[in-house]
Amino acid sequence: MSDVRYLVTSLDSGVRLDQFLGNQDACPSRSACAKLIESGAVDVNGETCYSKKQVVVVGDRIEVDLPEVRDPGALEPQAIPLDIRYEDDCLIVLSKQRGLVCHPAHGHESGTLANALVYHCGIDHLGTLQGEDRPGIVHRLDRDTSGLMLAAKDDDTQRALQDLIRLRTLDRRYVALCHGYIAMDSGTINTGIARSTRDRVKMAVSDDPFARQAITTFKVLERFEAERGDEGYTLVECHLYTGRTHQIRVHMRHINHALVGDPLYGKGSERANLGLTRQFLHSWRVKFAHPVTGRDIELHDELPWDLAAAYDEIAERSMGRTEAGDEIIPLILNE
Secondary structure: OEEEEEEOOOOOOOOEHHHHHHOOOOOOOHHHHHHHHHOOOEEEOOEEOOOOOOEOOOOOEEEEEEOOOOOHHHOOOOOOOOEEEEEOOOEEEEEEOOOOOOOOEOOEOOOOHHHHHHHHHOHHHOOOOOOOOOOOEOOOOOOOOEEEEEEEOOHHHHHHHHHHHHOOOOEEEEEEEEEOOOOOOEEEEEEEEEEOOOOOOOEEEEOOOOOEEEEEEEEEEEEEOOOOOOOOEEEEEEEEOOOOOOHHHHHHHHOOOOEOOOOOOOOOOOOOOOOOOOOOEEEEEEEEEOOOOOOEEEEEOOOOHHHHHHHHHHHHHEEEEOHHHHHHHHHHHOO
16 A cells, blocks of 8 residues: 545635545546545545545645555557547547447456557556556547547646546537437536436436536437337437536436437337447547647547448438438438
8 A cells, every 4th residue: 555645725625535536646536536435545634534425625634545556567458459540649539349348347357448558559658647447548438339539648648638528628429319209409408417326337317416517418410200119219419518427328318318229228129229239329529629739630430330220220211300410410321
């Protein structure tokens, strides 16, 4: 174990203990810090604190017993194919395939995107701010969500890209196919999201004061008529202003339009889910200012074969595309 000590200043006063620690470079992720707190590894003003929800105030003295970090080389380089769309000395933009977990976790100790990045770049050429088991990771996609995501090759780039996310200037757009007919052409969903109290695997909309704010806007691209056994479908583009776990999936379920194929938040028969065994959700566009050159970078990604096949299955039922759909759908289908 190694001891690290912090003094709370006015910049951090009023936040939860796990959030405070998660924001420190020497500490692991917020969730890992929460586990450290619950294990008795954190003292506040000389007293062991077991509550991750404790609010820190100016002058608090925080001491953490951090476990020894294992050799980053222990994260095995693995020759997992990467679909790289842009790469330079600072960063990578890649299209993640379905089924690929972003970093090692319980039940997925290897075969992850992190293992692939170590193989491609080398452990010494990836950002380390997310911890030694998440080299280069800037933001995450769920295992079965496909599409564009970023990785950083050094700490400065990783910090800059994370700042873009925090400032909401890293523009991330997703395409999703939802159950049912969404009447409005656009909308905003602004709620708290927290771990479900009924099922710890799930997230849920919550008004708990410690729930994290989540903002999703959406535009309807195309609507599809209902047939026997389904409620029709709506293809939407979603724009994330925050990046909470399962955010789009939870928000669309919240407005009663769950994603087609979603095994956690979805509904309906296999037929109603168009034969999909994963959520119809694809990160189709990223746009941002390069953190070093300042150059605008915008990349698009077509739908993978399984999502394109699901779209094709209902294409004849189209009720027409919206103006946004006329612009976006040709880009995701390569029409």
